[in-house]
Amino acid sequence: MRILTTIAEARIACREARMRGELGLVPTMGALHAGHISLVRRAREDCETVAVSIFVNPLQFAANEDFGKYPRQFEQDCRMLEAAGVELLFAPTAEEMYPAGAATFVDVGELGAKLDGASRPGHFRGVATVVSKLLHVIAPDKAYFGQKDAVQVAVLARMMRDLNFEAELVRCPIVRDADCLAMSSRNAYLSAAERQQALALPRALIAMKAAIAAGERSPVRVLAEGLIVLAAEPGVAFEYLEAVDADTLERVTKIEPGTLIAVAARVGGTRLIDNMLAE
Known part of the structure; x- marks a missing residue:
């Protein structure tokens, strides 16, 4: 598995991968569990190459939320992804994704203010912005998201439609622990x-x-x-x-x-x- 930390090297690696066949992307914030790996498996079934991103996106956290303590376990995540057959891991820094002076955001309007968006103002603007950047950098044929984040999936489906992204959004079922709690x-x-x-x-x-x-x-x-x-x-x-x-x-x-x-x-x-x- 190649670990890519810059946009430039990710673009080159993903361009080479698309020459071999379809490329699937699983965007994540790390702290991976079986739910994430189920997305990887689905991408593995569909595509010749699977890319995963790990990036704890500061734009989707409000000042009073858990950005600082959000679980980070990069080495463990890498072992899980390698075991699942992931070829490419894009793990940029915040400075790489949002260079100094960056002032452009993606806003999905009223849809981003419903349900989770109502209690987390600006959250889906941050989500839509980072996912649009990932789709531009990786340029996958298919992007995989879990149904547990159903509101997020609706927001991203609208964004991808409105902005004419070529990638297909693939919704994957919720994965639950033995006690039925949705994995998170x-x-x-x-x-x-x-x-x-x-x-x-x-x-x-x-x-x-x-x-x-x-x-x-x-x-x-x-x-x-x-x-x-x-x-x-x-x-x-x-x-x-x-x-x-x-x-x-x-x-x-x-x-x-x-x-x-x-x-x-x-x-x-x-x-x-x-x-x-x-x-």
């Missing part, structure tokens, strides 16, 4: 007791899935089932629980197959998200 780098922040409290999120989704399977289509009544579960766990401070169109993030009046049901909550000092698509 931030799970490392949870104490044993907090992890048990966090299980209220997947339990709420299971309750809502059961209501839908029983024929309920009213968003109000389906979400009420999830709220009952969340309210029963005092350690969970829920931020939102919504049923929305998966592409526009607009609230729906009837739950249909493919409706996104998304939840965000804080457990202790850790913000967690989870979701499901109605069947």
Whole structure:
């Protein structure tokens, strides 16, 4: 696996890779887990060459968020990626990605202010900016993102459409631990007791899935089932629980197959998200 730290060398390496066949990109902020590796495996199935980026993007963290303590484990990440068959790793510095005087951002408008964007102003501007830069530098045929970050996926799909990126966005399923908690780098922040409290999120989704399977289509009544579960766990401070169109993030009046049901909550000092698509 080649480790590339500059945009210039990444462009050369990726140009050479595209001459051999399709190139897949898995953008990450490191602190890798099985969820990330599932994206790598999917890219490995689809493409001749797989590139992964590791970059903790300062633009998507507010001043009161966890940029400074975000988990960083570069050597371990490298071992995981090599074992998964990744050929190219792009690991730039912040100065490389945002040179002095950089003043251009990508803003997706109202879509970036919904759900997670409502509680994290500017977050998706930072996400859209860094992903657009990665797509320009790597120029992949396909870019792979996890469904756990469903709001992010909707934002990036809109950005890629509006700005005419050639890459195909590939959505990959949520990967869960044995206890059903959605895998996330931030799970490392949870104490044993907090992890048990966090299980209220997947339990709420299971309750809502059961209501839908029983024929309920009213968003109000389906979400009420999830709220009952969340309210029963005092350690969970829920931020939102919504049923929305998966592409526009607009609230729906009837739950249909493919409706996104998304939840965000804080457990202790850790913000967690989870979701499901109605069947």
